[in-house]
Amino acid sequence: MITTAAPDPASVWPVPPPTFGDALEADASALAEYVATGEALLAELPPKPERDASQQRFAEAAHAAARIARRRFLALHTDAVYDALTEGRSRYVRLPELVESAAERFPGLVPNRAQLASERAFIQADRDGREIDQGIFCGAVLRSPVAGPHLVDAMLRPTPRARDLLHDFRATGRAELTSVLVERRGHAAHVTFRNAQSLNAEDDQLIADMETAVDLVLLEDRVRVGVLRGGEVDHPRYRGKRVFSAGINLKDMRNGAISFVEFLMGRELGYINKMLRGLLVDPSAWLWSDRVTQKSWLGVVDTFAIGGGMQLLLVMDRVIAEQDAYVSLPAADEGIVPGLGNLRLTRLTGARCARQVILGGRRIQMTDPEARLVCDEVVPAEDIDEAVERAVCELGAPAVSANRQMLNLAEERLDHFREYLAEFAVTQVARAYSDDVLAKVEKRWQRSRSRAEGSGG
Structure with a gap:
């Protein structure tokens, strides 16, 4: 030895x-x-x-x-x-x-x-x-x-799983995946997180399901708008309420169930990038508009969008939030890099506010003035459904797709995205195995287990 x-x-x-x-x-x-x-x-x-x-x-x-x-x-x-x-x-x-x-x-x-x-x-x-x-x-x-x-x-290519499910989705307008539900209503496809037991936190299964769901939305010709929203959750504090997303599942991370390739890299190169840039359907085409099929995306925030949940809002064409909700990127607390939040948040909020959120852990409440920098419309909970229908109608207009494409080309060059991810790949995986992050996730896990044992769960 x-x-x-x-x-x-x-x-x-x-x-x-x-x-x-x-x-x-x-x-x-x-x-x-x-x-x-x-x-x-x-x-x-x-x-x-x-x-x-x-x-x-x-x-x-x-x-x-x-x-x-x-x-x-x-x-x-x-x-x-x-x-x-x-x-x-x-x-x-x-x-x-x-x-x-x-x-x-x-x-x-x-x-x-x-x-x-x-x-x-x-x-x-x-x-x-x-x-x-x-x-x-x-x-x-x-x-x-x-x-x-x-x-x-x-x-950016369609996944084999989505291609296998496409015929049934076109026929029924519904795809029920393990942690995600996709429903077509008119020219909108509603994608709902259903990780109810973990406040709609992201895990390996949800990442795989989300990429399949996004592929189905982008491949269905009758859909012009994708709507992303969290479903109702089981957590005692929020039971029966919709929650957008609690971000990465830190329990899974502690247990080694958050994979680097499929989760940490797969979500950025996969479904989130597809939401932003579209689905690559003709690699040989010269113009980007001929190479991809893309749709407008609407994010609907109930209760909170934490971590990876807030990151998703940064690629949405419109965001509607209930007035009691909040958003945050608790990178300083978790110790990891918040995906592409560091790349995208600054252009929405400005550098100073972005640093307060990412480095200082600041929450943005929907009652804060800064909320208007990350959300387009803040409404009472009872008015959300009406606001969603109105936004779906507006985002489905013929000129929206072409203009969102030009906005995205102006705001985030593909090479800039790629170069950021090259650094992210090395930095994020090193953080995931760093002593301070491992100590934090262990402490959270122990605290969560103590609460569960104390409540008889």
């Missing part, structure tokens, strides 16, 4: 770090051999919860050394790797499949299926953070002006 004090990452393994050149296959072999040597040493260690301090320092140094090598390899070969995985960009491969293919085709570059499965046996705090290696890979691909736009396009 290894018990020595942790050496410098660069000298942790008995072989020197690989020297890379310009030959993909030779460099890939060198990387694979180097990483395999380290993995053999890591395999001698007990799982993280059972390690002593010296063993944990060694493990951290070993992973750091491998990450240095991966970064150096990708600095030279990102485009060649991406081309190998997509047959010269002739295939559009979604991010989960891309990362899995990278593990098979280039051993040691990202964690393989067995390594990820091994980590899933533990809560987040007891893992080695192999998803960090996925973040390094995703960041490199998105940063590339060649591979990055192609990946963005791949994630």
